[in-house]
Amino acid sequence: MPRSRSFYVLAAFFGAFVLFLYGPVITIGILSFQGPRGGLTFPMNGVSLHWFFDLFEEQAVGDFWAAFRRSLTLGAMVMVTTVVVSVMGGLAFRQRFAGSAALFYLVIASLVIPSILVSLGVGLVFNVLDWEVHWATSGFGSQLTWTLPFGLLIMFAVFNRFDGAYEEAARDCGASWWQTLRFVVLPLIAPSLIGVALFGFTLSYDEFARTLLTSGSYNTLPLEIFGMTTNVTTPVLYALGTVTTLFSLLVIAVFLVAARLQRRRLLAQASSGSAQS
Amino acid sequence: MAAPHLELVNVSKQYADTPAVRGVNLGVNEGAYVCILGPSGCGKSTLLRMVAGHETVSDGDIVLAGQNITTLNPAQRGTAMMFQSYALFPHLSVRDNVAFPLRMRGVDQADRLTQADDMLERVQLGSLSNRFPAQLSGGQQQRVALARAMITTPRVLLLDEPLSALDPFLRVQIRSELRQLQRDLGITFVHVTHSQDEALALADQVVVMNDGEIQQSSTAFDVFNKPRSEFVAKFIGGHNVLSLGDRRVSIRSDRMSISRQARDGLFATVVDIEFQGASVLVKSQLDDDVDAVVVQLSDERFFDQPLVVGESVCLMWREEDAHTLAA
Numbered sequence: 001m002p003r004s005r006s007f008y009v010l011a012a013f014f015g016a017f018v019l020f021l022y023g024p025v026i027t028i029g030i031l032s033f034q035g036p037r038g039g040l041t042f043p044m045n046g047v048s049l050h051w052f053f054d055l056f057e058e059q060a061v062g063d064f065w066a067a068f069r070r071s072l073t074l075g076a077m078v079m080v081t082t083v084v085v086s087v088m089g090g091l092a093f094r095q096r097f098a099g100s101a102a103l104f105y106l107v108i109a110s111l112v113i114p115s116i117l118v119s120l121g122v123g124l125v126f127n128v129l130d131w132e133v134h135w136a137t138s139g140f141g142s143q144l145t146w147t148l149p150f151g152l153l154i155m156f157a158v159f160n161r162f163d164g165a166y167e168e169a170a171r172d173c174g175a176s177w178w179q180t181l182r183f184v185v186l187p188l189i190a191p192s193l194i195g196v197a198l199f200g201f202t203l204s205y206d207e208f209a210r211t212l213l214t215s216g217s218y219n220t221l222p223l224e225i226f227g228m229t230t231n232v233t234t235p236v237l238y239a240l241g242t243v244t245t246l247f248s249l250l251v252i253a254v255f256l257v258a259a260r261l262q263r264r265r266l267l268a269q270a271s272s273g274s275a276q277s
Numbered sequence: 278m279a280a281p282h283l284e285l286v287n288v289s290k291q292y293a294d295t296p297a298v299r300g301v302n303l304g305v306n307e308g309a310y311v312c313i314l315g316p317s318g319c320g321k322s323t324l325l326r327m328v329a330g331h332e333t334v335s336d337g338d339i340v341l342a343g344q345n346i347t348t349l350n351p352a353q354r355g356t357a358m359m360f361q362s363y364a365l366f367p368h369l370s371v372r373d374n375v376a377f378p379l380r381m382r383g384v385d386q387a388d389r390l391t392q393a394d395d396m397l398e399r400v401q402l403g404s405l406s407n408r409f410p411a412q413l414s415g416g417q418q419q420r421v422a423l424a425r426a427m428i429t430t431p432r433v434l435l436l437d438e439p440l441s442a443l444d445p446f447l448r449v450q451i452r453s454e455l456r457q458l459q460r461d462l463g464i465t466f467v468h469v470t471h472s473q474d475e476a477l478a479l480a481d482q483v484v485v486m487n488d489g490e491i492q493q494s495s496t497a498f499d500v501f502n503k504p505r506s507e508f509v510a511k512f513i514g515g516h517n518v519l520s521l522g523d524r525r526v527s528i529r530s531d532r533m534s535i536s537r538q539a540r541d542g543l544f545a546t547v548v549d550i551e552f553q554g555a556s557v558l559v560k561s562q563l564d565d566d567v568d569a570v571v572v573q574l575s576d577e578r579f580f581d582q583p584l585v586v587g588e589s590v591c592l593m594w595r596e597e598d599a600h601t602l603a604a
Binding site: 187 | 357
């Protein structure tokens with residue numbers, strides 16, 4: 001059957017969308033291989049790995065390795081906190097309790113409030129209380145206003161689909177509340193937790209607005225890159241962009257592999273017949 | 278007479294302002310196979326879940342083997358429940374599923390796995406103990422659920438619609454396996470179902486429920502032959518309920534006969550004829566009644582003198598087959 005005309009129109013539209021989505025990343029990727037004498041724009045002046053090597057040299061402006069380490073640490077902190085608090089929150093919201101609706105809206109409101117206002121507010125509060133603004137305290141807190149509601153919403157979806165009969169069966173088998181959580185609920189929602197963790201990490205890793213006024217004297221990586229765009233005039237910036245993009249993809253790959261290994265471990269256990277203790 | 282093994286005393290369940298179970302009194306003997314039968318929403322599952330401890334009791338007491346278990350938690354009661362969906366833990370192997378209750382009780386690994394393997398042998402699943410639930414058929418999953426429920430040797434096994442997830446062919450087969458296993462183990466079974474066939478085929482004691490109350494509790498034979506109320510007669514099926522003078526009676530469809538020559542009986546018009554294989558159902562309409570009367574004739578009798586739709590007939594029965602219902 002010949003394809004209808006709408007197919008071609010929609011396919012062209014979709015193609016344009018994909019190009020819009022990935023074009024900039026691909027452009028930066030290409031330009032990061034600029035020759036040693038090349039500039040920030042096309043045409044390419046030769047092809048080299050010069051700017052990647054330059055990344056490891058000391059820069060006149062900015063220190064992105066230190067910024068990268070900070071972002072990595074902060075991402076890990078946000079990730080762990082998001083997973084733990086979202087699971088606990090998700091469990092709490094399975095029952096209606098006094099004020100549960102109000103609390104829910106309060107949590108979600110922080111997604112609606114413009115990020116830069118959250119940043120400003122947190123910075124102000126620290127100022128008023130005469131606390132030092134630092135990425136690991138105020139920055140950490142304001143990033144959580146972003147990741148926790150997302151994590152909680154994911155857990156809502158997870159627990160909505162969760163069959164309560166598993167828990168009743170566990171209780172019937174003599175499991176305590178804690179044993180039910182440890183041996184039944186958590187293993188069953190583990191794949192979703194990997195998703196929440198990945199989400200928490202990546203939201204933190206490229207967070208900009210909320211961190212802008214709360215990171216203090218030391219920049220996270222996105223802030224550092226932004227600072228450099230106004231000062232650095234060489235393609236080293238593009239090389240950095242390419243490397244951080246690859247790093248993000250690597251993180252995702254690690255999580256996917258972890259999820260796959262987890263499943264394979266289960267199956268291997270099944271075939272070898274070794275019992276899990 | 279000895280006190281019943283399991284006794285419900287005036288047990289009620291109230292949800293907000295709607296009662297789900299109203300003052301149920303029931304005694305179950307040790308080793309009996311009991312079916313609680315009723316339409317959906319009649320409170321039968323709620324009743325079972327109260328016995329299991331998964332639902333709080335609003336009022337009344339539940340006594341098992343002389344101990345009041347009304348407020349105990351599920352594991353302390355000496356009951357075990359088999360869930361409608363089986364609720365097998367998908368991340369654990371069959372063996373680990375069956376060993377799970379022992380693991381929760383702190384039985385060491387070697388011991389609990391030996392016991393789990395023994396139990397799996399009993400339900401003929403020894404060869405599948407390393408599989409995961411998703412790799413089993415419905416019938417196999419059901420037996421794993423049974424094994425998991427039985428491993429702690431409960432005083433009473435509670436089964437919530439255990440056969441409803443199976444296809445009709447398998448249902449009949451598993452049904453007889455269930456009865457066989459119950460006989461072998463000698464454990465009291467309380468089985469909730471909405472299927473009349475299932476209840477009649479399995480139960481020593483059939484408890485018919487409607488609207489949160491017990492309508493009748495007796496042997497399967499008595500429920501079928503001496504239904505106490507109009508509801509029971511209609512729900513159990515195979516009965517016609519008729520008004521004779523000032524009394525309501527139920528008559529089994531297969532105990533009625535049809536004659537063309539008008540004599541002593543009820544006059545009716547044939548409205549539908551349904552071939553069932555070994556028998557034929559003839560539906561006819563009385564002049565003064567809304568419900569159609571169904572007569573079940575053996576195929577021989579029907580095809581000896583076949584009836585056609587629209588024919589005027591006379592319905593007859595023997596007086597001893599007309600069972601008077603409670604008002």
